[in-house]
Amino acid sequence: MSDNDTDDVRTDGSGTGIVSPDDETPAWSERKERTQGLSRLTYEYFERARREDQDLRQQSDYVERDVLAFPAWPHEMMRNIALTSFFVGMILFVSATLPPEMPNPANSGVTPAIILPDWYLYWSFGLLKLGPLNPELSILGGSKLMADRTYGVLANVVVVGFVAIVPFLNKGSARRPVEQPFWAAVGMSGVIFSLTIAALSIKNLVPMDSHLLFDLTFLVPIVSATITYAVLKTMREGYMFDLNRRYYRLRPPK
Amino acid sequence: MPLDEDKYPAETGRRRFVKGVVGSAALSSVGVGGAAAVDATTDAAGEGGGTTPFVAVENTAGPAPRGMPIIPIEINGGEISGLWPDYDENAGAALASDFGGSGIDYSSQWFQYCGIQSTEAVYPQSERNNTFLNDTGTFSWQGEYDSGEPITVDMFEDYQDWGNGIGDSGVGKPASAVWRTNSEGKNGAPVQIIRSVEVEKMANGEGEYANLPGNVQSFVSEATDQGFIAWLNKCTHFCCVPGFKTQEGSANFGGANAIYCQCHQSVYDPFSPVQSTFVALPRPPKTE
Numbered sequence: 001m002s003d004n005d006t007d008d009v010r011t012d013g014s015g016t017g018i019v020s021p022d023d024e025t026p027a028w029s030e031r032k033e034r035t036q037g038l039s040r041l042t043y044e045y046f047e048r049a050r051r052e053d054q055d056l057r058q059q060s061d062y063v064e065r066d067v068l069a070f071p072a073w074p075h076e077m078m079r080n081i082a083l084t085s086f087f088v089g090m091i092l093f094v095s096a097t098l099p100p101e102m103p104n105p106a107n108s109g110v111t112p113a114i115i116l117p118d119w120y121l122y123w124s125f126g127l128l129k130l131g132p133l134n135p136e137l138s139i140l141g142g143s144k145l146m147a148d149r150t151y152g153v154l155a156n157v158v159v160v161g162f163v164a165i166v167p168f169l170n171k172g173s174a175r176r177p178v179e180q181p182f183w184a185a186v187g188m189s190g191v192i193f194s195l196t197i198a199a200l201s202i203k204n205l206v207p208m209d210s211h212l213l214f215d216l217t218f219l220v221p222i223v224s225a226t227i228t229y230a231v232l233k234t235m236r237e238g239y240m241f242d243l244n245r246r247y248y249r250l251r252p253p254k
Numbered sequence: 255m256p257l258d259e260d261k262y263p264a265e266t267g268r269r270r271f272v273k274g275v276v277g278s279a280a281l282s283s284v285g286v287g288g289a290a291a292v293d294a295t296t297d298a299a300g301e302g303g304g305t306t307p308f309v310a311v312e313n314t315a316g317p318a319p320r321g322m323p324i325i326p327i328e329i330n331g332g333e334i335s336g337l338w339p340d341y342d343e344n345a346g347a348a349l350a351s352d353f354g355g356s357g358i359d360y361s362s363q364w365f366q367y368c369g370i371q372s373t374e375a376v377y378p379q380s381e382r383n384n385t386f387l388n389d390t391g392t393f394s395w396q397g398e399y400d401s402g403e404p405i406t407v408d409m410f411e412d413y414q415d416w417g418n419g420i421g422d423s424g425v426g427k428p429a430s431a432v433w434r435t436n437s438e439g440k441n442g443a444p445v446q447i448i449r450s451v452e453v454e455k456m457a458n459g460e461g462e463y464a465n466l467p468g469n470v471q472s473f474v475s476e477a478t479d480q481g482f483i484a485w486l487n488k489c490t491h492f493c494c495v496p497g498f499k500t501q502e503g504s505a506n507f508g509g510a511n512a513i514y515c516q517c518h519q520s521v522y523d524p525f526s527p528v529q530s531t532f533v534a535l536p537r538p539p540k541t542e
Contacts (some may be wrong), residue, residue, distance in 0.1 A: 110391065110444075115494065129518075204503045204516065210506055210519075
């Protein structure tokens, strides 16, 4: 960082974005310089290292550019061999110490009373049971546009697709749920829905009427979203009140 | 000057040409290789199969696409066995045309689904034991008899009031069996049998069963005997083995007095025969 950068206030997201409110308030670097003891020593050490690095860069005629990668041989290859050997060794070790049980071949003439996927797949399994939401279209003479199983797979595609595009959405600058109660409520309804749809997938084990359970699967997320929204809104009011009170205490209005 | 100009070789005509040749070669080899792999793994070898009309115990609820096929039975000296017709060259299956004058063709293709088609049990020419053999473990009353013992009529003497705490008593007495086993009594197809007053009414077309379609009614009266009805016990949805009065939870899904599949809660009514159609899967060709 060159010297003139410290005075520059950047609006493009780079830099710390921390701006002193006035000339009397110390800047972050000034605070660092004022500290004592170990933190002071650490600061000086890092500052000196940074300074030396900067000097070296400026003196050399090396064209500064991004490092694309390390060479495949030997750097990457040695690392990969080391990692591979470790994990192969772990597999051999675990298989030698805990030899797998070899049960009887499956009997296709019997199905166990409880037959479910692993628990972390319940939500997906539940999405396959959305047959009652598959509309019977009058334009098709009361028949369904697609089979219930196709519908369930499409429901999975929709949910997984939505989760997959979340990283590509601009999520704004909010860091806490109170800052955006609406989207926090939407997220909360998603979390609750993942639980209720999991409960729906094991509807034959849940001691509840299965039609009621089906309705609750979709109602409980909406209710929880409403509660979340109300609570966060209230919390935000409280924070605002606190902030305002402190602000006015520090600087009473004229 | 772009910052990354020195990172990559400059684009030249020769380079573009080489890239084009290499790229198209790679693409076409992937295409040819993929086609060859698909061809090798999905070789449509097989016999029989295709659109097959059949008579089923009706699927009344749940995700199953259709009912499970009824097996016509015959009773010889008290032993109950499933009927297996003779092989018909033209049909490519064991076929009883116009079964019992009902106008319905009973065929071994009825059972060609859910992997059963690749077992020896439903291979039309194979010599198998057509008697229903006792399959213990599902119903406690069957534990009193040896596994693999032929199921006989006298095991069902209490059928008019039998119950096991699931649903109502007196609807019918079920049994699990294996059908068309080999000489060692193994590798049969799963079957369930019910003896019920309802089946007797069904065979005679009495009461509510007077409204059954004529061909279905005459098929059922041919395919059942002394109140016994049998069906291939493979759920048409995802090939689980359901059961009549086998699961406690069946009452929540209206299946306490019906056939209930515990996997996805499909329900079949054993006292509602329906004619329906499905696409039978081809049998793998016999190698020897």
